[in-house]
Amino acid sequence: MDDFHVIVAANRGLALDAKGDLSFGSGGLVSALMPAIQGRKLTWISAPPYSGDANFVPKDFDSHVADGITLDTVPMDFETYNGAYDRISNETLWFLHHNLFDATYRPTFDHSWYENFEAYRTYNQKFAQKIAEAASEKSLVLIQDYHLSLLPHYLSQLRPELKVSHFSHTPISEPSVWTMLPDEIAREIILGISKAKMGVGFHTTKWRDNFLDCSKAYGIDSPYAFSLPLGTNPEELDETRHHQDFKGYQDQFTSLCENRQLIVRVDRLEPSKNILRGFHAYDELLSANQELKERVVFLALINPSRSSLDIYRQYRENIEVLVSSINEKYGTPNWNPIELRIGDNRIQSMAALSLADVIFVNPVRDGLNLVAKEGPIINQRNGILALSREAGAFAELRDSSIEIHPMDVSQSAGALYKALTLDKDERTLLSRSAKARCSSYTARNWLDDLIEITAGRQSY
Template sequence: MTDEDRLVAAEHDGEGFDEQQCRLRLVVHDRDRYARFYTVAANPTLWFVQHSLWSLGTAPDFDHDAWTNGYVPVNERMAEATLAELELEPDALVFFHDYHLYLAPAIVRSAWPRLRSSHFVHIPWPESDAWTVLPEPERRGVFAGLLANDVVGFHTARWRRNFLRSCEDVLGAHVEGDVVEHEGRRMLVTARPIGVDPAELDALASDEDVIERERALVASRPEQLVVRVDRTDPSKNVVRGFRAFGLMLERHPELRSRVRMLALLDPSRQDIPEYADYVAAVEREAAALGDAVDLRIGDDFKRSIAAYKQFDVLLVNAVFDGLNLVSKEGPYVNARDGVVVLSENAGSHEELGEWAVSVNPFDVSGQADALYAALTMEPEERRRRLEAIRAHLREHDLAAWGVAQLEDLDRVRSGT
């Protein structure tokens, strides 16, 4: 929350207010508690657990203070705000999102038993053993919090399957199909991959600022352009991607003057040591490749759209990713029959894998071969794959995802 947000919250005495056709309530937290919540408990602890990033021989040392005096009170405050809004609109449906608020649903339900809520988890859900990084009380609290909802949603059948199995392992819950029974309640667990907004992307692709950035890219681009657009997050696997690109150039030196990688990276969570260290590693790897890599670190989404339009190959080699919207946004606006090289551990692989060139995120040699295969793919095959991805994205768009969330809650309410 910015200082400006705090001022706006104070102007409304912490109450909700109408803003752009919706009601908004800004929940102000003690700064020290929020720091424990966000920069220790949520990130990196939960984020690293769910993306399988911890090197368990050395890290982490579980931080009880950050959990007890950060994650728990922030969830309590968010639950209090939710309850205040339910007092004003008792029949409202409540939608919780992601790993920041795993405890809040149970707090709300204990005070509001007739709650109708859904919790969508946008990041991967690992297998049961990964959760032993959290001590048993905290581990059970995460699962019990999620199972206080009526619906728990994930982007893929893989993450849903892991969640269902771990509900049995961690809580001893009864699982039958896509329903979990726990403490006398039944919860529906769904797989609903989020889509893009085609109208928004169409508008962005023709935006004058995007076109201006695209002209600059065209003026300086080589014959072929490999693009990656990511945050500077260890889960995005940027370092291995650079190594793979360098290895491909070693194996195919005839491409050195004909292809370049453009890496557009948005700086992420630089107040967390693991993230700051990763940026340094990214910069070192890029420097080792010289002018074969054009590394740009900064927040410029319109530049990313321009790069999406111009890629010949889009590299998405995430270690693990709940979905990965880059793998959808990029091909949707691309103007060069570009090929997507996609990690098998990205959630979007479940939808797009048949039209992408699949890679194992840990296999640098395999990624190098995949980049070469994508760069040298026949034009007709490139076009066929891209058109298939676009057709899928138009059918399974953001609006359809929103409708599915409401339908799932209706399904629970009707008992079907």
């Protein structure tokens, strides 16, 4: 498959460490994909590093080669980036795809929104120009995510012969949610994605089918649409397990929890992750089952995100207030019921997941949710996965997890109770099943398959 020049286009660039080598950045697409691309010859094209992430490539960085991978950025002024990224991608499209609008107030399409959408168009056009220049006849272009919905269309106008795919790492909503957008904008976005002539991909058939329903609703011919759930990276998880800090965190959590059972969640601080209802469920669990008091600890490792948005700041505040109130309500001198840590520390998070008796993943809606796949692999305690039916990964892990209804706090409390009290044989069986399913297909397999689809040599 290396006879092709592969170009990956994504909003965020790869991270470089102080020595200029590739390293894991914070959460999201890049850290999920990076292990899969290491050692390949490809070009990664991203927006300029405006987001303030210290791990980003430096501002004066234009094109850089590390580990055989060419990193390149699209020249773009901050105003264009900000309009496209914060205003349209984060404030509108993210909420659209996750069906998280509070329709009393949002969305609201006013003059300033339309100006920002113009910036989103420009942002996508600039990517198209950059790729049109960089691509050879044999290039395969793998476009990633909702920031670049219009890119397939613009690129098809500049370089109609190029083989292009588009992959969404978010969910996609039903047509009835899309009617909240101005009709012509909704159509423009669906059409934009649809011009990825080699294929349009999602992490699960549910999102793929929603996309096909939208295409139909707007009278647009869809290219080949496929479901290709991202895999984990067992080698990287193995490296994590052998990281010098891993054992230290494990010891810390072991002594913190003594002989208590451990519920663990690892998430970005994101409304779609449903962190508040998770704590409400824990509250009901403790309230309904007196015998669990002092016998269980909820360890929540939360990675801050998009703190420039009011909704995110407010969400964080509500989480901190709720956690305090639950700890006050149930805590004893010997027991802090919830241990909340807000910060970005992958080793710490993985160490917590390794010790979990319950891996709790309850998003309102989620494209895939990689924690639901990494957790079972790194876990060493026959930990049970309690998984939202609205996560993309649920389709694969339905039979290897306990189902969570994300809105139903009482049901979630019951599911947590079941996960904590499952007998030993059932625990072993269920956790092994999850481990096996999560290990069988890797991120590298996924990228191989996406390349094959984009080349037109394979279909799913």
